[in-house]
Amino acid sequence: MDNRWIGLAFIAFLGFSAFSNAVSWPTNWMFLANDTDDVSCGNMDVLTAYGQIDSEYLYLRLNTQTAPNANPSGNSCDAIYKWFIDLNGDGYVQGQAIHNAEYVLAVRENAPPSSIPEIYLIPTTPQCPSGSLNWASYRITNSTIANWSITGNYLDMAIKLTSINNTGAKTLWWVIDKSPNNICQQPSSQSGQVDWPDQGGGQGPFIQIPGITFTKDVTPTFSMPNGNVTFTLFVNNTGTTPLNLTVNDTLPPGLSYVNGSANYTPLLWINNSILWYFQNISNGSFVAITFNAAVDSGAQAT
Numbered sequence: 001m002d003n004r005w006i007g008l009a010f011i012a013f014l015g016f017s018a019f020s021n022a023v024s025w026p027t028n029w030m031f032l033a034n035d036t037d038d039v040s041c042g043n044m045d046v047l048t049a050y051g052q053i054d055s056e057y058l059y060l061r062l063n064t065q066t067a068p069n070a071n072p073s074g075n076s077c078d079a080i081y082k083w084f085i086d087l088n089g090d091g092y093v094q095g096q097a098i099h100n101a102e103y104v105l106a107v108r109e110n111a112p113p114s115s116i117p118e119i120y121l122i123p124t125t126p127q128c129p130s131g132s133l134n135w136a137s138y139r140i141t142n143s144t145i146a147n148w149s150i151t152g153n154y155l156d157m158a159i160k161l162t163s164i165n166n167t168g169a170k171t172l173w174w175v176i177d178k179s180p181n182n183i184c185q186q187p188s189s190q191s192g193q194v195d196w197p198d199q200g201g202g203q204g205p206f207i208q209i210p211g212i213t214f215t216k217d218v219t220p221t222f223s224m225p226n227g228n229v230t231f232t233l234f235v236n237n238t239g240t241t242p243l244n245l246t247v248n249d250t251l252p253p254g255l256s257y258v259n260g261s262a263n264y265t266p267l268l269w270i271n272n273s274i275l276w277y278f279q280n281i282s283n284g285s286f287v288a289i290t291f292n293a294a295v296d297s298g299a300q301a302t
């Protein structure tokens with residue numbers, strides 16, 4: 001769930017609130033794609049991929065056949081779980097390589113120096129690092145920037161949006177293999193220890209940034225002193241995630257809110273400032289607020 005402020009002075013203003021807390025994992029995930037049961041190492045065999053995004057993090061989830069990191073002491077199924085993050089949608093798979101993804105977010109099981117999973121963010125532009133990779137230089141130890149979580153057969157990763165150019169991902173791929181080198185290679189065949197999305201060469205669907213649009217109308221556009229005007233505020237959740245919305249409208253001098261005229265009762269009304277709060281406005285839906293304002297008797301025509 002996101003919280004969004006909308007400040008509506010008479011000139012429209014839109015603001016996104018920002019927080020700097022540790023990762024709180026999503027309770028709702030957006031389904032991306034299924035994958036077949038096609039890998040003998042169950043921890044490396046992805047069955048379903050999910051994503052989610054809010055104002056601060058991009059979240060990625062893999063549901064595997066058996067629990068990731070099932071054997072922390074190390075075994076032949078120790079995996080590297082990689083998400084390729086393509087910010088602008090120009091990524092593609094060709095010649096067993098993934099092109100034009102801007103970042104790889106990866107979790108290594110049983111990674112040195114510790115035997116617990118570690119998370120890494122590897123920039124892959126302008127060139128994906130080839131050959132042997134110095135993983136230590138890409139490791140992220142600040143869990144407010146990147147974090148992972150294993151719950152049952154789910155491996156979740158989160159990356160702070162400010163670390164990936166402050167955007168979501170237009171296209172995503174995941175690849176699971178064991179090779180710490182040539183990270184942009186998609187191995188030539190899915191076998192006992194390699195998995196990737198079966199459909200479309202690994203290309204995933206879009207994830208969009210949460211979005212809001214709004215409009216504000218007033219009728220009539222001209223009114224005499226002591227007359228009434230009606231305002232309509234349309235707040236539209238255009239993103240892919242439900243929002244908690246705070247809508248604040250400030251009337252210009254010469255107009256006064258008519259108590260009781262709003263179709264949604266304001267949470268707060270102080271002088272010319274009127275504030276509404278809406279919880280859990282689902283994506284794709286909108287709220288239309290109407291209220292009346294009286295033109296003060298001393299108001300100047302504008």
Ligand SMILES: [Ca+2]
Binds near residue numbers: 035037038046196
């Ligand atoms: Ca699979």
Ligand SMILES: [Ca+2]
Binds near residue numbers: 086088089100101102
């Ligand atoms: Ca790209």
Ligand SMILES: [Ca+2]
Binds near residue numbers: 036038195
């Ligand atoms: Ca597969």
